[in-house]
Amino acid sequence: MATESSTDFTLDTAAALAAEEGGAIEGRSPWALAWRRLRRNYVALAFLLLFVVIVVCCALAPVYAHRIAHTDPNANHLGETFPRDGKQVPIISKGGFTGSTFKAGGVPVGPQLWHAGGRYVFGADNQGRDVAVRLLYGGVNSLKVGIGSALICTLLAVVLALLSGYYGGWVDWIISRFFDLIWAFPVLLLAIALGTALSINGFHHFGISIESGSLWIPTLVISYVLIPYIGRPMRGQILSLREKEFVEAATAQGAGAPRIMFGEVLPNIASSVLVFFTLIIANNILTEAGLSFLGAGVQPPNPSWGTLIAEGQDRIQTAPWLAIIPGIAIVLTVLSLNVFGDGLRDALDPRAKVRMDR
Amino acid sequence: MFIRKKWIRLFGLGLVTVALALLAAGCGGSKKSSSSDTTSNASSGSSSGKTYPLLRVTWDAPDYMDPALAYTVAAWQLNWYVYEGLLGYKHESGAAGQTLVPYLAKSMPTVSADGKDLKFQLRDNLKYSDGTPVKASDFRASIERLYKVDSPGVGFFSAIQGADQFSTTKKGHITGIVTNDSTGSIEVKLAHPEGDILYILATQFASILPAKTPASDQSTKGIPSTGPYMVQKYVPSRSFVLVRNPHYNNQIPTMPSGNPDKVTGTIITDPVAAYQSVLGGKSDYDFQPIPNDRLGEAQNKYKDQLRIYTAANTYYYFLNNKLAPFNNIKARQAVEWGIDRNAIINGVYGGLGRPTENFLPPDYQQYQKISDYHYDLAKAKQLAKASGTTGQTVDVYGPNEDPSKASTEYLASQLTKLGWKPKLHLLSHQVYFTTIGNQATKAQAGFTDWYQDYPHPVDWFDVLLNGNRITQTHNNNYGNVDVKAVNDQIEKLKKVTKLDTATNNSWAKVDKDLIVTYATTVPYMNRSATDFFSPQVDMSCYSFHVLGQWDFGVSCMK
Numbered sequence: 001m002a003t004e005s006s007t008d009f010t011l012d013t014a015a016a017l018a019a020e021e022g023g024a025i026e027g028r029s030p031w032a033l034a035w036r037r038l039r040r041n042y043v044a045l046a047f048l049l050l051f052v053v054i055v056v057c058c059a060l061a062p063v064y065a066h067r068i069a070h071t072d073p074n075a076n077h078l079g080e081t082f083p084r085d086g087k088q089v090p091i092i093s094k095g096g097f098t099g100s101t102f103k104a105g106g107v108p109v110g111p112q113l114w115h116a117g118g119r120y121v122f123g124a125d126n127q128g129r130d131v132a133v134r135l136l137y138g139g140v141n142s143l144k145v146g147i148g149s150a151l152i153c154t155l156l157a158v159v160l161a162l163l164s165g166y167y168g169g170w171v172d173w174i175i176s177r178f179f180d181l182i183w184a185f186p187v188l189l190l191a192i193a194l195g196t197a198l199s200i201n202g203f204h205h206f207g208i209s210i211e212s213g214s215l216w217i218p219t220l221v222i223s224y225v226l227i228p229y230i231g232r233p234m235r236g237q238i239l240s241l242r243e244k245e246f247v248e249a250a251t252a253q254g255a256g257a258p259r260i261m262f263g264e265v266l267p268n269i270a271s272s273v274l275v276f277f278t279l280i281i282a283n284n285i286l287t288e289a290g291l292s293f294l295g296a297g298v299q300p301p302n303p304s305w306g307t308l309i310a311e312g313q314d315r316i317q318t319a320p321w322l323a324i325i326p327g328i329a330i331v332l333t334v335l336s337l338n339v340f341g342d343g344l345r346d347a348l349d350p351r352a353k354v355r356m357d358r
Numbered sequence: 359m360f361i362r363k364k365w366i367r368l369f370g371l372g373l374v375t376v377a378l379a380l381l382a383a384g385c386g387g388s389k390k391s392s393s394s395d396t397t398s399n400a401s402s403g404s405s406s407g408k409t410y411p412l413l414r415v416t417w418d419a420p421d422y423m424d425p426a427l428a429y430t431v432a433a434w435q436l437n438w439y440v441y442e443g444l445l446g447y448k449h450e451s452g453a454a455g456q457t458l459v460p461y462l463a464k465s466m467p468t469v470s471a472d473g474k475d476l477k478f479q480l481r482d483n484l485k486y487s488d489g490t491p492v493k494a495s496d497f498r499a500s501i502e503r504l505y506k507v508d509s510p511g512v513g514f515f516s517a518i519q520g521a522d523q524f525s526t527t528k529k530g531h532i533t534g535i536v537t538n539d540s541t542g543s544i545e546v547k548l549a550h551p552e553g554d555i556l557y558i559l560a561t562q563f564a565s566i567l568p569a570k571t572p573a574s575d576q577s578t579k580g581i582p583s584t585g586p587y588m589v590q591k592y593v594p595s596r597s598f599v600l601v602r603n604p605h606y607n608n609q610i611p612t613m614p615s616g617n618p619d620k621v622t623g624t625i626i627t628d629p630v631a632a633y634q635s636v637l638g639g640k641s642d643y644d645f646q647p648i649p650n651d652r653l654g655e656a657q658n659k660y661k662d663q664l665r666i667y668t669a670a671n672t673y674y675y676f677l678n679n680k681l682a683p684f685n686n687i688k689a690r691q692a693v694e695w696g697i698d699r700n701a702i703i704n705g706v707y708g709g710l711g712r713p714t715e716n717f718l719p720p721d722y723q724q725y726q727k728i729s730d731y732h733y734d735l736a737k738a739k740q741l742a743k744a745s746g747t748t749g750q751t752v753d754v755y756g757p758n759e760d761p762s763k764a765s766t767e768y769l770a771s772q773l774t775k776l777g778w779k780p781k782l783h784l785l786s787h788q789v790y791f792t793t794i795g796n797q798a799t800k801a802q803a804g805f806t807d808w809y810q811d812y813p814h815p816v817d818w819f820d821v822l823l824n825g826n827r828i829t830q831t832h833n834n835n836y837g838n839v840d841v842k843a844v845n846d847q848i849e850k851l852k853k854v855t856k857l858d859t860a861t862n863n864s865w866a867k868v869d870k871d872l873i874v875t876y877a878t879t880v881p882y883m884n885r886s887a888t889d890f891f892s893p894q895v896d897m898s899c900y901s902f903h904v905l906g907q908w909d910f911g912v913s914c915m916k
């Protein structure tokens with residue numbers, strides 16, 4: 001799969017594209033052409049808009065929490081009531097013993113939508129915390145981890161791929177074995193092992209100190225385990241590009257290795273990197289959700305969509321919204337990124353589009 | 359990887375996410391712990407005489423089945439009918455179940471006037487399940503084996519003369535245990551009087567095993583037993599089978615001989631799966647507590663098959679009395695006032711519990727209800743502010759599984775409201791108590807609970823809150839509670855062998871001093887739990903024992 005994708009992202013020459021698009025590309029840069037194609041892909045743009053809306057909503061979490069819901073994401077409201085339709089409603093249904101008679105209780109209030117003045121729009125959890133508030137703050141954490149890990153992972157993978165693909169030889173051998181080493185472990189298991197170990201004591205080595213519970217832990221763990229997924233196909237592309245005439249020309253003009261790698265090769269793989277980056281955000285959000293669900297990602301009481309699903313699991317029968325709502329948030333976010341990522345790929349890689357149209 | 363087959367991948371991603379949500383219903387789990395009685399109409403603990411061929415149970419995972427190592431309710435509840443000691447408890451519900459009776463001993467021991475010498479006589483013609491006779495020297499060998507296998511119960515026997523020395527050398531014999539195989543006499547000499555020694559001799563750790571039993575974990579190999587049943591098979595984390603002891607011959611008339619001929623157990627630690635196992639007809643009994651989520655359903659639809667009991671337990675938050683901010687009494691009092699006990703029980707435990715401010719559970723005759731703290735957040739904030747410690751970071755520890763996790767989160771949330779900056783550390787159950795019991799962890803506050811080993815106040819105050827017993831590692835006094843006046847009182851009381859009114863009042867004062875006068879610890883709940891049965895089980899035989907929990911030996915079928 002890596003080998004196939006390594007050839008998918010080569011930008012065509014202007015002549016080839018002109019042939020495919022009827023000569024309308026003369027004088028336009030590849031990026032302008034890609035933008036033109038992307039503009040026509042309304043589905044991709046719609047899903048981009050959806051992603052932007054999700055990001056904006058999450059970014060407004062503090063505003064919603066303090067101005068509308070009047071609570072903090074981690075503040076419990078056990079034993080409290082809230083006003084609805086002029087009445088005080090218990091946030092958690094009351095149960096317990098009256099003498100020797102027992103009545104089951106502890107069911108949190110369900111989604112109120114807008115009937116409670118913006119409080120408990122998506123209901124409460126078993127601590128009386130506002131699910132909508134935690135969903136938004138959880139989204140912030142999930143997106144931070146997803147995007148942050150995608151950035152770090154992509155950056156490291158591209159640098160390693162450039163070094164490996166350009167220099168070849170023993171540099172290539174060492175970096176390739178490093179990729180093999182990571183790939184030798186099932187990705188999720190490796191992430192769970194690292195996440196669990198680090199979430200207990202944090203990381204305090206090499207002059208770096210990361211406390212347990214820090215978002216940096218899932219971010220770095222996910223970045224690390226996914227490096228080969230970008231690094232390998234990139235390396236393949238660079239191995240191919242290294243033999244191209246423009247590299248030879250740059251070498252003949254006396255350009256040094258850094259200049260060729262970052263000035264000549266990198267721009268030619270930029271489109272691939274961009275598509276990978278978009279798609280790996282979605283993958284990382286899913287990975288974060290999985291890790292957090294298993295307790296190896298974002299640590300409570302901080303919410304993330306994964307921890308929210310985990311917290312909802314014990315109430316799936318009486319309070320299904322606790323798990324379903326963050327699940328929907330993950331689906332929408334991942335879907336939006338994937339559809340947009342595919343659209344971006346189609347825009348940047350017209351050949352792939354032609355193949356799909358067949 | 360991310361480029362091709364995009365729609366398949368999109369659907370896959372969606373399905374995985376939805377699956378995460380749906381899988382949640384079938385995952386997770388909490389652990390049941392111990393026992394006592396309450397709302398059940400418990401029948402007599404004596405055998406009903408209604409024998410039947412097979413009892414299928416769903417059980418929690420025992421830590422070990424070797425009685426020298428086992429220290430969980432799941433193991434003790436089974437071993438109760440397998441490995442017996444000199445003494446045991448009456449098989450009856452309610453307070454009567456706390457009564458000690460002779461098991462392998464012919465009668466209760468003769469105790470010297472100074473309380474330091476106990477003389478037992480073995481019953482005649484006792485046999486192990488392999489047909490070999492039970493010898494008096496087996497008792498000494500069994501106690502010595504505890505030290506050889508590093509049993510968690512060795513601490514209970516330190517009052518026996520020579521036990522401490524044997525614990526270091528592990529050679530020779532414990533000088534304080536003198537036995538005579540020909541007469542069947544056993545003499546236990548104590549270095550000093552121990553008020554709870556008879557209860558200690560009734561624990562599973564004091565079970566009599568053949569002297570030749572290897573000094574290593576024998577859980578899966580099976581040890582010849584003296585009780586009505588023997589372990590035919592035990593596969594850790596999977597299953598067990600108990601069958602009748604062929605050489606039992608009703609040799610312990612003070613305990614039931616057991617109704618089921620065979621008990622097959624499936625080990626399921628997930629409460630949802632365990633509950634479903636009974637609903638699906640695969641099991642007759644669910645050991646696990648019914649999940650809060652299903653409790654209403656169980657109560658409404660299967661009321662006759664459900665029993666709810668409140669065990670002799672206390673759930674409490676420890677506050678590290680030696681570290682700031684909780685080395686300040688006002689800070690500790692702030693937490694006492696700032697915890698809404700009813701709200702925790704209702705929200706976190708689905709109502710399955712009773713609020714308490716006492717450290718000692720209400721079943722005890724030494725219990726005198728404490729009612730000094732009522733949830734008052736404003737007062738708690740004042741006290742916190744007066745302590746001058748607000749704004750400090752507090753490392754709060756708890757297990758990473760609900761409901762304990764949620765209870766810990768509640769504590770952290772309340773500390774935030776009171777002005778501190780809690781930092782939550784949630785750990786796996788497997789390492790949690792070892793971690794907080796290590797002074798190097800410097801846990802400042804956190805979740806903990808305690809279920810009695812035996813019904814005596816020493817098992818609470820001496821083990822958990824006596825400052826003289828604070829250790830560097832494996833410390834049970836998680837809050838490093840160390841009040842000299844109270845320590846002295848505990849040391850004095852633990853030597854009193856007779857629990858008369860004056861002694862009981864003194865124990866009650868220890869409770870009040872620790873919780874009210876010094877606000878050392880924050881008890882909040884006596885947790886209740888459930889026993890759930892299939893419709894085939896005759897609930898008129900249901901009996902709940904203060905230590906053994908559901909008395910499966912006297913169960914019967916319709």
